[in-house]
Amino acid sequence: MSVYTQLTNDQFAAFCQRFGVSFARAIPITQGIKNSNWFIQTTDDVDGAHSYVFTLFEERPPEDIEKMAVILNQLDGKLPVAAPLALIDDEGLDSDKNSDDKRYVIHYDDKAITLVPCLAGSHPQQTTQAMCHEIGASLAVLHETLQQLQPAEEYGVPLYPWSDVRDREMQFMPGDEAKLMSDIWQSYTDLPLATLPKGLCHLDMFADNTLWNLSLNNSQKGEERLTGLLDFTEVSVEHYVMDIAITINDFCTTWGDAEQGESVNFDRNKMAAFLQGYESKRPLGNDEKRALSVMLAKAAVIFWLLRLNVIHYNRTEGRTGDNIMVKNPDLMKRLAAYHWAHVEKPQNNTVFVLLGNKVDNQVVGVFSNIMQAEQAREKLSNSSEFAIKEYTLDQLS
Known part of the structure; x- marks a missing residue:
């Protein structure tokens, strides 16, 4: 979503041709913080329209993106996802593979490129309880459907070593922030993690990674409809309750903008609606329910560290410019503190x-x-x- 790698129109045209798409124009997408993305307008599109999203993955190796394509094909038809287009040429196809095997990824400078259809809908600026209920149900369907891909570890990418980022960043934190992070991390470690169900998880289901039919009539009636789930680059084997916590943290929080003092307002009624939606498709176990409050705090810590890590990465790589977007890590710190205040602490007797x-x-x-x-x-x-x-x-x- 930010644009880091620059491509020429000739390059876009050549890449799109390999997917069977006639290129007319590339339009940069500046939201997001990890990959380079463009809308692709084809020669068949009317002015102002675009049919595809072209993504150049800046960090994930191409083999990870190949796994993502399999995952999206597994979900296609059960959830509104944009499965990558298959290449129409056989360039780079291994000689020992069947000619019917499809490939979905172009390798360019050791980076992966995919082309996916644009999905209808728009990103929500605010969420409703009805939307939280629907995304909860959709996340449960995702968890259940991806259980069919076994062994799961062969399809998920490795979890990022957040403990390394924690150790680096805590050296520069004020004492109260470092203690907050350390206390939450320890509380997470003390959970009965071995008893919590695991499987392939999205791990980045923020509202800006979803699309909805948000027409005025639907919004007024509370009938917003989910039309797209996006960004499957982080799919990993993780505890389902962590994926639940990550999604709740964004869908159930109203983030104030800079003019509003960047406030963080968590809505527990929205969380209840989300959990009702989720459990309509997959009931939670008792251990998962007990772990949720700590997982909410830990999930906020992970995204606090993620944003600090992006700042560190941009600084070390010399990344600057108007196309580089950095989200405020303090917002996730405040959310972590809110959740930590609601965690029932063991009493000292x-x-x-x-x-x-x-x-x-x-x-x-x-x-x-x-x-x-x-x-x-x-x-x-x-x-x-x-x-x-x-x-x-x-x-x-």
Whole structure:
């Protein structure tokens, strides 16, 4: 969606011809942060219309994009997706492959190129409860349908090493931000992850990766209809509840623009509608329900890190210009803090009591951990005369 690699009209025409498309014009798409994208107008299109989206994948290797094409073909007919066009030539076809095997990816400078049909509809500026219900149901259908691709690991791309980004970025964070990130990460690690169902997940189902029929009449009646699911480049094997959390975080949050102070407003009624939609197609297990609050916080942390990583990558690669869009990482930080405040924390049932000399055993202080109690004792004169005793709450001594 941002444009990083520049192509000439002759190059566009040659690439499109390999897909059987007669090229007339390429129109840059500047939304997004990862790949270079253009709308393609063909010689058959009327002025102002375009039939295809041409994508040059800047980071993902071509073999990953080949997997994506298989995934989209699997979903085609069950969900509104744009499956890549097949190449009409046999250039680069392996001699040991059947001539009927289709290829969907052009290799260009070790990068992948695909051409997909444009889907009808538009990106929503705001979501409704009805839209959240429908995207929830669609995500469940996606999870169920892709279970047919086995082993799943052969179709999903590897998960990004976000812990490496975390370790790099936390060095430069204020202490409170680093603690927030660390606490959420630890809480995620403490989940019973082995019991949570996994499979192929989209992992980037933001509202701007969806299209809807948003005609005025439909919007007024609450009958918005999903017409497109986009951007399957991040499909990986992950816990389904993480994919749910990622989607909820965007669909159920109203993001204020710069003039509104870039506020972050999470709508729990929209989340309830989303979960109702999802469970109409795939019921959640009890462990998944219990894990959701932590997953919502962890998902926000991942996208906080993603945006910091884009800034780091653009800086190290010297990327600048009007076509480069960077989303504010602070918005995801604020969402992570909101979710973390709603995570039920394990209660500390132990207190450490600092007692006076052995004669009167006067209570000098009560502390939640031994370190604080010891630090307090060290500040007292004749500290050796003071004792620290551990007590369990709500229990006879």
